[in-house]
Amino acid sequence: MLDITKIREDFPILKREVNGKPLVYLDNAATSQTPQQVIDVIVDYYHNYNANIHRGVHALSQEATDKYEVARQKIQKHFNARKSYEIIFTSGTTHSINIVANGFTTLLKKGDEILVSAMEHHSNIVPWQMLAERTGAVLRVIPMNMEGELLMEVYDELLSDMTKLVFCNHISNALGTINPIKEIIDKAHAVGAAVLIDGAQAAPHIKADMQQLDVDFYAASAHKMCGPTGVGMLYGKEEWLNKLPPYQGGGEMIAEVTFEKTTYADLPHKFEAGTPNICGGIAFGAALDYMNHIGFDEIAEYEHGLLEYATQELLKIEGLRIYGTAKDKTSVISFNIEGLHPYDIGSILDKLGVAVRTGHHCAQPIMDFYGIPGTVRASFCFYNTKDEVNTLVKAVARAKAMLE
Structure with a gap:
């Protein structure tokens, strides 16, 4: 099992607050965050x-x-x-x-x-x-x-x-x-x-x-x-x-x-x-x-657990549809809520400190295939937690209540 508490200590940005809320960073498919160990290597290069x-x-x-x-x-x-x-x-x-x-x-x-x-x-x-x-x-x-x-x-x-x-x-x-x-x-x-x-x-x-x-x-x-x-x-x-x-x-x-x-x-x-x-x-x-050093097998197992848990909890929200239900998939969940625009959902999530991606994700033909303008995409990394998934789910439910 990964020591997530210790791993999270390696990422300074995860201590940030956004709009007065603890940052929940779920846009890892766009870019992951950088641990202090890598930041130190960058600083060392320019210093020495x-x-x-x-x-x-x-x-x-x-x-x-x-x-x-x-x-x-x-x-x-x-x-x-x-x-x-x-x-x-x-x-x-x-x-x-x-x-x-x-x-x-x-x-x-x-x-x-x-x-x-x-x-x-x-x-x-x-x-x-x-x-x-x-x-x-x-x-x-x-x-x-x-x-x-x-x-x-x-x-x-x-x-x-x-x-x-x-x-x-x-x-x-x-x-x-x-x-x-x-x-x-x-x-x-x-x-x-x-x-x-x-x-x-x-x-x-x-x-x-x-x-x-x-x-x-x-x-x-x-x-x-x-x-x-x-x-x-x-x-x-x-x-x-x-x-x-x-x-x-x-x-x-x-x-x-x-x-x-x-x-x-x-x-x-x-x-x-x-x-x-x-x-x-x-x-x-x-x-x-x-x-x-963390281990890719360990990362894959942990992230799969996050994917399964987040999928289960998000599907409890009425009207929510997940796009991409392949048997073999990794820790990305693209979803919409019936009658709501993904951009509006993403904007509210940001106000609640939750960073997700909205739009067509530079994959417009996929969106055209489903006949939608885009999706809300939550993408998980090994430094994310089930508590952050719970925060996401609560924020999506709140956004839904505000927009309906």
Whole structure:
């Protein structure tokens, strides 16, 4: 069992009050909070060895470079990549996806097909639409059912020798559905297609194994894993990363530059033009250390308990409907109350100190599927408690009484 009281002491922001009420932070699917252990690493960087990396012979530069590359190795170990250079530092999942989408511009031709699931975040829709426009490839959608589960039999029908790329999130940010990505990957590979998995929502809850999954690309963001904003990672199989052209040109990503010709650096630097978020990368490694110390199996078990309890208690409120009732899901609850707008509910909850997300959660096609403008989304982390769930339920019931 997790010592939640001790864990909560690690997060200074959880001591805050909002509108005179103790903060109940339930917007973890948007960004998690940051423990003092990671904050200390950020402060230490700027206090003691702030310098540019890979270029300087002076002591500070070498120290920063060493810590940055150790962080890359921590990410490699956490996700079980074969090589550290298969881990590319990015600004986050969106940046990671765009690197791949841009790279495939040179690898696709008119009539090629790319598949994307119906429950994607806009970051895993728009880049592929842009890729299709550039190349003449055809974008096809894997549909879902009312429970928020992908129709895998339709996926089987969509796959063909024309399929070149498949894109799917590991976990839906809007519904909490855990998708059967291993099956998706294996079936795509059977027709010769590459697969990118958006792991932004899964990485805080599931320790994904790149070699076991045999996935071609996997993307994640530090800020959903107790780390800072503005940094993330792209995992790519070495053979695929070597096929893709650089995403940006500039310093660091070159081997040799003349006005006649430029040759590119080896992996991972080929995709890391310019000065990176050095402090962010180091803090990403520290955040993984923190979460691994707690234990991902323990986190998953605890969060599942919160999900079950919150689902049970919220459904006691008359007129409340939960969207996303898949058998396999993580600690996200999207809901509406009949006749009430989600924004109005969220605004009242904020006045009561409860932070949730309202709207379409950058997953507008899901909302269109259900015929709704959006939902109220409560998303839980391992530092949340059943007492906070009770506060949420009471606040939702009060909002309902005020708005009816």
